[in-house]
Amino acid sequence: MLERMKHWARRLKRDVVALWIAARDPRTPWVATVVAAAVAAYALSPIDLIPDFIPILGYLDDLLIVPAGIALAVHLIPSAIMADFRRKADERADRPRSVVAAAVIVFVWVLGLAAVGFGAARHFR
Template sequence: MPGKSLSERIADFGRRLAVEAHAAWLAARDPRTPWPARLLALAVAAYALSPIDLVPDFIPVLGWIDDLILVPAGLILVRRLIPRALWSEFHAVAAAASKHPSSRAGMAMVLLAWAAILYIVYWSVRVAPVH
């Protein structure tokens, strides 16, 4: 077999990100994880597992930046903050899980961020002097 096609490699990357995000979610909930790592793991996992993106995917280029840069960078930072043995345990549990969780907290954070942005735009238009 010559190698994997681009679409197969992208699918593999997506599956690896999902497992890593699940491992970060497990790390955020475990009391053995240092508290700075827990906070970052919670934020990264909530955003990665949220069904809603901060920048919608239908926006060209910008919509994929979070999926291709922000989430992997956050996961790399989380991995560096957690002891290797503990991360291996979380990763093994996440890899063995058949169903990945969805993050209601992450969805709520993204919805609140969008609501705040829309309110700021509304307020700016409302109080702007008419030319």
Template sequence: MSNILERLKHKAKHLKAEVMALYFAYRDPRVPWYAKLLIVIVVGYALSPIDLIPDFIPVLGYLDDLVLIPLGIAMVLKMIPGPVMEEARMKESTLTTKPKNWFAAAIIIVIWTIIFGLVLLNVASWIRK
């Protein structure tokens, strides 16, 4: 069991490193615009301090971390030239702190506020009936 946990920790560490490498690859002019667009989405979401699906929700809470982020990373990596990613990974290896993306957090808060508002409106209309 501890072997499985160690492997999962290693994979999580690797994913974090890849997200940061994508952060650096975004700034490279050799990366196509469509890859940059997807990088913004993937890195913005991964670095956001707030998840689209909160982690305290059983199973679904970790689904985004376990599926969406790795899937996004895999898609972006196919769009970025190899030498660019090598350079970005070298830059990432010297990084000491991870930046936070508060803009992505704000977007997620807006999405949850809209959902909450729609639920309240539906409950209010149901009560009035």
């Protein structure tokens, strides 16, 4: 069972890179391009929307949201084209990083903290 889970995790990592490639390929349908770009950007971002140190919720995105997004994006891409993207992903030695996704997540956190700060300031004034 442990070996099956390791294989599943390796396939997910490969599919994230394949989706990153798919998001830049003109053969990918536009809806699949949008979903693939969003999923790959989030999965490759060094920053999580919900940090892992938050009990239970921190791992929720890693265990449910990311795999569900990958499954949706893979479903939207024609299987012959996805097979080509997976082959290209297997050939890649490095894992891409999404600095833009990291910046968006940091921006969302800053907005959230600002909203909490302004709310606290109004409440205690």
